[in-house]
Amino acid sequence: MRSFHLHLISDSSGETVSAIARACLVQLSEVHAEQHLWWLVRTRGQALRALEGVQAAPGVVLCTVVDPEIRALLEQGCREAEVPFIPVLDPVMQALGGYLQVEVGREPGRQHVPDADYFRRIDAIHYSMEHDDGQGMDRLGEADIIIMGVSRTSKTPTCMYLANRGLKAANVPLVPGIGIPDEVLRLKRPLMVGLTRDPRSLADIRKTRLKVMNDEANTDYADVERVREEVLTARRLFTRHGWPVIDVTRRSIEEAAAAIMQLHRNRAE
Known part of the structure; x- marks a missing residue:
């Protein structure tokens, strides 16, 4: 069985990125993912610590961080480490924003705000x-x-x-x-x-x-x-x-x- 490192980076509880990773991994029956979890990544320092982990164990990075500055830092760090950086929410948010002609918000953890x-x-x-x-x-x-x-x-x-x-x-x-x-x-x-x-x-x-x-x-x-x-x-x-x-x-x-x-x-x- 092949194995690889999978880094899940979230600016909130990590539920969304974990669910996406789980849904994808079950389709890869011959592959084992060594998961590295980085939750509540909202500051530059937290992002740099996550990147240190990526550099120590290079592998695929799935990300649900919405802050543009933190996202850019993570993306640049992954580019330098020559590992895939996949912002998993982007395709859906861009499609919705484009279809509805509205600006997409960038507030971390907004889905967990009590309502x-x-x-x-x-x-x-x-x-x-x-x-x-x-x-x-x-x-x-x-x-x-x-x-x-x-x-x-x-x-x-x-x-x-x-x-x-x-x-x-x-x-x-x-x-x-x-x-x-x-x-x-x-x-x-x-x-x-x-x-x-x-x-x-x-x-x-x-x-x-x-x-x-x-x-x-x-x-x-x-x-x-x-x-x-x-x-x-x-x-x-x-x-x-x-x-x-x-x-x-x-x-x-x-x-x-x-x-x-x-x-x-x-x-x-």
């Missing part, structure tokens, strides 16, 4: 934490999305991902022998979504969970046939109520959440 959308996400995160695993049933009507599924179908992390996108997401576990409360079934506002997983895969996940919890005596929880029956019963419930179902067997949390967000948008249209 209405920021506080909406914080509110959604608090809501999802308070309504995890069937808690807070009296306020479920406030949810944008209610996720249901048997144990270990990624309900909680999916809800938290949705909350980080500003959606109030609650989850209700499907426990064998215990039905869904009538007050949940009567709700009209929230989008109801069922999560499911291949029974054998789910049984393996539960076995691992039991080992971590030092509870391997609870064999029914991870028995493949019992798990298969749980999954089938849940599927029948989802079908009976006409709720959309997402199979998370081969989906990441992000992919499952993206599918749910699309369902939510379609419902709102």
Whole structure:
């Protein structure tokens, strides 16, 4: 496997440049990137320290610094070090500015300034934490999305991902022998979504969970046939109520959440 040095330079938290790098690197299956992270680069001194790191370990530089002076310093330093300098935001900002005939701002970290959308996400995160695993049933009507599924179908992390996108997401576990409360079934506002997983895969996940919890005596929880029956019963419930179902067997949390967000948008249209 080939390896190379990858320097990620940001004038803010580094989330954007990290996400871009991650999206690109997964397409390079035969390459390993030794990542060097340079966050909050906003002064000349910080930029020079980043360049010292680049010179010590030459490689590709991905940059989301927007200040023209700092950018120029970084670009010149990379030119002297004979390494690629890629300002990853430039093509999008230039295209938008040109199309809209407006001047593009150059304020570092502007995407992280608290605004209405920021506080909406914080509110959604608090809501999802308070309504995890069937808690807070009296306020479920406030949810944008209610996720249901048997144990270990990624309900909680999916809800938290949705909350980080500003959606109030609650989850209700499907426990064998215990039905869904009538007050949940009567709700009209929230989008109801069922999560499911291949029974054998789910049984393996539960076995691992039991080992971590030092509870391997609870064999029914991870028995493949019992798990298969749980999954089938849940599927029948989802079908009976006409709720959309997402199979998370081969989906990441992000992919499952993206599918749910699309369902939510379609419902709102």
